[in-house]
Amino acid sequence: MMADEKKFLRLALIGREVSRSPSPSLHRSILKELGAECRYENLSVPEADFGRSAAELFERFDGFNVTMPYKRTILPFLTRLDGAAAALLSVNTVLCEGRIGYNTDCGGFSAALSAEGIVLSGKRALVLGAGGAGRSCIRALQAGGAEVSVYEKDPARLREVYETIGGFRPLDRLEREPFALIVNCTGVGMHESEGFLPSVRTPWGERPFGGEFLDGCEAAIDLIYAPVRSAFLNEAQRHGAKILNGAGMLFFQAYLADCIFLNREPDLSEAVRIKKKTEEVNQ
Numbered sequence: 001m002m003a004d005e006k007k008f009l010r011l012a013l014i015g016r017e018v019s020r021s022p023s024p025s026l027h028r029s030i031l032k033e034l035g036a037e038c039r040y041e042n043l044s045v046p047e048a049d050f051g052r053s054a055a056e057l058f059e060r061f062d063g064f065n066v067t068m069p070y071k072r073t074i075l076p077f078l079t080r081l082d083g084a085a086a087a088l089l090s091v092n093t094v095l096c097e098g099r100i101g102y103n104t105d106c107g108g109f110s111a112a113l114s115a116e117g118i119v120l121s122g123k124r125a126l127v128l129g130a131g132g133a134g135r136s137c138i139r140a141l142q143a144g145g146a147e148v149s150v151y152e153k154d155p156a157r158l159r160e161v162y163e164t165i166g167g168f169r170p171l172d173r174l175e176r177e178p179f180a181l182i183v184n185c186t187g188v189g190m191h192e193s194e195g196f197l198p199s200v201r202t203p204w205g206e207r208p209f210g211g212e213f214l215d216g217c218e219a220a221i222d223l224i225y226a227p228v229r230s231a232f233l234n235e236a237q238r239h240g241a242k243i244l245n246g247a248g249m250l251f252f253q254a255y256l257a258d259c260i261f262l263n264r265e266p267d268l269s270e271a272v273r274i275k276k277k278t279e280e281v282n283q
Contacts, residue, residue, distance in 0.1 A: 021042050054073075072132065
């Protein structure tokens with residue numbers, strides 16, 4: 001039976017440490033607006049236990065979401081990858097019926113920028129970090145017509161991402177050059193690194209990503225949403241850039257995932273309406 005026929009979904013988020021994730025309340029709110037209900041669990045799983053836990057998910061749930069560090073680790077448990085998931089080899093949403101993997105991070109990032117009127121076409125964009133979230137942002141920026149450069153400290157990861165996605169300028173160090181859009185996908189600025197800026201290699205040594213790299217920046221996006229304003233966003237705002245945290249991407253990727261769970265076509269105008277309504281309720 002398809003998920004949208006029963007209108008009640010058993011869902012979960014699996015990650016290394018997700019006890020504080022807002023996913024349960026977020027998905028419940030979205031699904032309520034879409035005419036469905038769910039039981040949504042946060043499942044924190046140590047890496048040593050992932051294999052056993054992942055196998056059980058397909059029996060216990062109708063679908064589940066995947067976050068760090070398992071967006072690629074889940075791949076061997078799936079029978080098919082759809083769309084962006086196949087291109088990126090990164091999955092954040094799984095439909096248990098058929099064991100199909102999807103990536104809604106890419107679409108969620110695009111929708112978040114579109115909702116804020118951030119134009120990509122023809123812009124020079126810099127992505128900091130080429131992990132799972134970084135891959136999705138790279139693809140979204142490319143699809144929007146941006147000229148993309150990617151900075152990643154780990155040469156092996158940078159090479160692997162370039163071989164998987166391609167179409168961007170790989171950088172293992174940064175020089176002073178203007179970028180209209182800068183996206184922080186490193187995760188630096190949250191949890192134990194709150195208050196810190198990402199550090200980058202330069203021809204002058206390693207240093208925090210600060211004002212010297214922000215000249216000409218029109219918009220700065222940080223995928224972090226707690227704190228609401230990271231050190232990166234504060235620094236960018238001081239240099240006159242429009243700033244956007246990761247809350248919008250979090251919402252839109254969740255909306256797209258719920259549409260998959262319900263076998264429903266997504267509608268951006270519907271998503272924006274639901275987002276506005278949930279924000280008003282939570283004020």
